Amino acid sequence: MSEAMLQVENLHLWRGERHVLRGVGFSVNSGECLQLSGPNGAGKTSLLRTVCGLSYPEGGQIRWRGEDVHRDLPGFHSQMAYLGHEPPLKMELTGRENLHYWVGVRRRFARSELERALERVGGQRWSDRPVRTLSAGQKRRVALAGLLLMAVPLWLLDEPTTNLDVEGQQLVGTLIDEHLAAGGLAMAAVHHPLAVSERGLRRLELGGG
Amino acid sequence: MQAALPSVQLGRGSAPSAWGVARLMLERDLRLAFRKASQLVQPLAFFAMVTTLFPLAITPELSRLRHIASGVLWAAALLASLLALEFLFRDDAQDGTLEQYALSGRALTGLLSAKTAAHWLLTGLPLALMAPIAGVALGVPGRALPGILASVTLGTVTLSLLGAIGAALTLGVRRAGALLSLLTLPLAIPVLIFGAHATQLAIRGEPYGAPLTLLAALAVFGMTLAPLAAAAAVRINLE
Numbered sequence: 001m002s003e004a005m006l007q008v009e010n011l012h013l014w015r016g017e018r019h020v021l022r023g024v025g026f027s028v029n030s031g032e033c034l035q036l037s038g039p040n041g042a043g044k045t046s047l048l049r050t051v052c053g054l055s056y057p058e059g060g061q062i063r064w065r066g067e068d069v070h071r072d073l074p075g076f077h078s079q080m081a082y083l084g085h086e087p088p089l090k091m092e093l094t095g096r097e098n099l100h101y102w103v104g105v106r107r108r109f110a111r112s113e114l115e116r117a118l119e120r121v122g123g124q125r126w127s128d129r130p131v132r133t134l135s136a137g138q139k140r141r142v143a144l145a146g147l148l149l150m151a152v153p154l155w156l157l158d159e160p161t162t163n164l165d166v167e168g169q170q171l172v173g174t175l176i177d178e179h180l181a182a183g184g185l186a187m188a189a190v191h192h193p194l195a196v197s198e199r200g201l202r203r204l205e206l207g208g209g
Numbered sequence: 210m211q212a213a214l215p216s217v218q219l220g221r222g223s224a225p226s227a228w229g230v231a232r233l234m235l236e237r238d239l240r241l242a243f244r245k246a247s248q249l250v251q252p253l254a255f256f257a258m259v260t261t262l263f264p265l266a267i268t269p270e271l272s273r274l275r276h277i278a279s280g281v282l283w284a285a286a287l288l289a290s291l292l293a294l295e296f297l298f299r300d301d302a303q304d305g306t307l308e309q310y311a312l313s314g315r316a317l318t319g320l321l322s323a324k325t326a327a328h329w330l331l332t333g334l335p336l337a338l339m340a341p342i343a344g345v346a347l348g349v350p351g352r353a354l355p356g357i358l359a360s361v362t363l364g365t366v367t368l369s370l371l372g373a374i375g376a377a378l379t380l381g382v383r384r385a386g387a388l389l390s391l392l393t394l395p396l397a398i399p400v401l402i403f404g405a406h407a408t409q410l411a412i413r414g415e416p417y418g419a420p421l422t423l424l425a426a427l428a429v430f431g432m433t434l435a436p437l438a439a440a441a442a443v444r445i446n447l448e
Contacts, residue, residue, distance in 0.1 A: 052312060055448050078224070078314030088305035092244040093237075101237040102306065105230045105320070106313050107223045 003066050004029045005185055006051075006154060011060035013043070013050055020046045021057070024206070030153070031200050033176055033186040035193065038206035044189035045085070047206065048156050051187065052082045064154070078106065080154035085162070087143035095127030095134070095142040103149045117145040121171065136163035144175065155179060155186040161194070170195050230315050231323040238327035241300075248296050252289040252332050253339060259285040260343040271348030278347035279408035285343075286336050286361055287368065287401055291393060293332040294372035295386050297324070298443070302380045311447055317440040325373045325436065333365030349412055356411025356421075363424040364404040370431035371396050377442035400427060 004027035013021040020043040028034045036044045049055045051062055053073050062069045069076040089098045099114060118124045121141040131139060140163050147155060155176070161169045173195025176186050180200040188194060194201070225233070242249050263281045264274055301307040301324075310320050340361040341354040349357065375393040379385035403420040410417035 054308070054312070074314045074316070076314075077312050080312075082309075082312050084305055084308065086305050088309045090237075090241060090300075090304060090306060092241055097240070101233055102309060104225065104233050105310065105315050108225050108229075 003027075003063070005065060006187075007061075007063040007066075008051065009061045009063075011047070011050060011062070012058045013046055013055065014058050015046065021050065021206075023060070024204075025060075026202075026204055028185045028187060028202070030183045030185055031180045032202055033180055033188065033194070033196050033200050034202050034204055035196070036187065036189040036204050036206060037191070037193075042206040044206055045158055048082065048158050048187065048189055052080060052156050053077065054082075079152050080156060081147050081150045081152050082156040082158075083143055083147060083160060084158050087139040088146075089131045089139055089142060091132040092130060094130055095123060095138075095145075098131060098142060099146050099149060103146050106150055109149055109151075113149065114145075117148040120148060120175070121145045137165060137168055140164055141168065141171075144172070148175065153184045155184065155188075157186065157188040159190065160188055161190070161192065173197075224315075227316070227319055231319055231326075234310075234320055234323035235327045235330075238324055239330065242327070242331050248293075249331055252293040253335055255292055256285050256289040256336055256339060257343070259288070261346065264347065275348040275350075275412060278344060278349050279405045279412060281347060282340055282343060282357065282361070282408060283364075283401055283405040286340060286365065286404075287394075287397055289336055290332055290365055290368045290372065291390050291397075293328070294376050294389055294393065297328050297372060297376040298380055299376070299385070302446070307443065308447055311444065317443060318436040321373060321377070321439045321443065322432075322436040325369055325439070328373075329366055329369040333369050334362070336365055337362040350414070352414060353408070353411040356417050357408050360404045360407040360411070360417070360421055360424060363421065363428050364400045366428040367400050367424070367431045368393075368397055370428070370435035371400075373439040374435055374442065377439040377446065380443065380446040400424065403427070 006028040008027070009025045011021050011024040012019070024047060026034060036047065038044055046055065050057050053069055053076065064076050064079070088102065093101070095118070096114065099117070103109065115124065118127050121144045123138065123141045123145060126134060126138060127142065131142065134142070144160070160172050164172065176188070176194065176196050179186060260281055263277070267277070268274065298307060301310075311317055337358060341357050344354060344357050371393055375389045378392065379389050382388055403423045407417040407420035407424065410420065
């Protein structure tokens with residue numbers, strides 16, 4: 001059996017005196033979504049931040065396509081997208097400007113691609129307004145459009161459905177489903193189960209402590 | 210309905226060039242700065258106030274003001290540029306955009322260099338352009354003005370670069386202003402000494418090439434090493 005696209009082995013992470021991740025291991029393959037759940041403080045965000053290379057684990061290994069990610073972080077980063085708790089947007093810029101500068105440093109994209117991504121999240125109408133004037137859910141939708149525009153195989157999402165209405169939560173599920181169908185993979189920390197079809201869904205429960 | 214399909218084999222070819230990235234970053238920071246101009250005006254207003262207070266407090270006699278002009282100009286320029294440093298990376302760190310740039314797969318040193326360049330264009334360059342005007346008000350003769358312009362221009366480049374390191378190191382600190390000054394000020398002293406010296410020589414009508422060359426050397430030294438240090442500091446603070 002060949003190795004999975006994303007393979008995490010025996011991960012240990014300390015935060016000061018706290019042993020946050022104790023030997024966490026899993027693998028995610030193309031077409032699969034790993035749903036991380038667990039109580040507050042279980043280390044869901046820490047795990048995501050460690051996988052994307054922001055935090056350095058005290059022990060264990062993270063391999064992407066069979067290679068330790070810390071050996072080529074820029075190469076790994078160019079194939080993944082991380083969305084944290086808060087949408088990473090500048091309040092003074094409009095939605096379109098935000099996407100232009102945020103995703104623009106990663107890849108060139110055509111105007112039509114930007115419009116298609118905005119249309120997909122239902123944001124074409126209000127994306128010329130400064131982000132400051134948008135609702136929390138609308139900001140989240142702009143961030144989702146950015147995720148689509150990045151066109152990367154690996155998605156790391158921290159609470160992707162926060163602040164979204166019922167239809168928006170459904171949208172997140174659909175977007176992940178489409179991403180998986182196109183051969184992508186995803187990891188999402190959630191409190192409420194994702195609206196993702198069962199086929200590609202895998203679950204990991206992190207314990208408290 | 211077709212979404213923007215995630216292409217699993219993302220070609221490196223579609224990535225913009227390093228220059229393209231730097232331009233994008235520069236453009237973004239300039240645009241942001243003009244949307245909240247108050248941050249922009251604050252250091253300049255400070256500089257103007259300090260340099261106009263001296264004649265009021267000491268003497269309006271131009272012949273005597275001329276002697277202290279270089280010190281006044283440089284101390285004011287140094288403090289004004291310190292004032293502007295706090296905003297260099299803080300906003301980006303708070304709203305999570307800095308994190309996104311660190312995860313973009315692009316060299317953080319290049320991105321931070323572009324940000325520092327934008328910061329200099331918005332604070333250092335206006336200060337350098339204001340310094341000769343303030344100089345005239347302090348009784349500096351016209352022939353010294355090119356020297357003042359050149360020395361403040363080179364000096365503020367180094368101050369912005371030093372500030373980038375300080376600002377990156379203090380990212381995780383609440384109310385970082387005081388700590389930032391404490392970190393940056395000692396390192397800025399050589400700039401102050403050579404800058405004030407060059408200005409002094411220019412006012413006296415003597416050749417000021419030597420201190421100016423040293424200022425240029427400091428600026429080049431900063432350009433090569435400061436972005437590396439700032440990038441390392443940012444990575445530590447994002448963890």
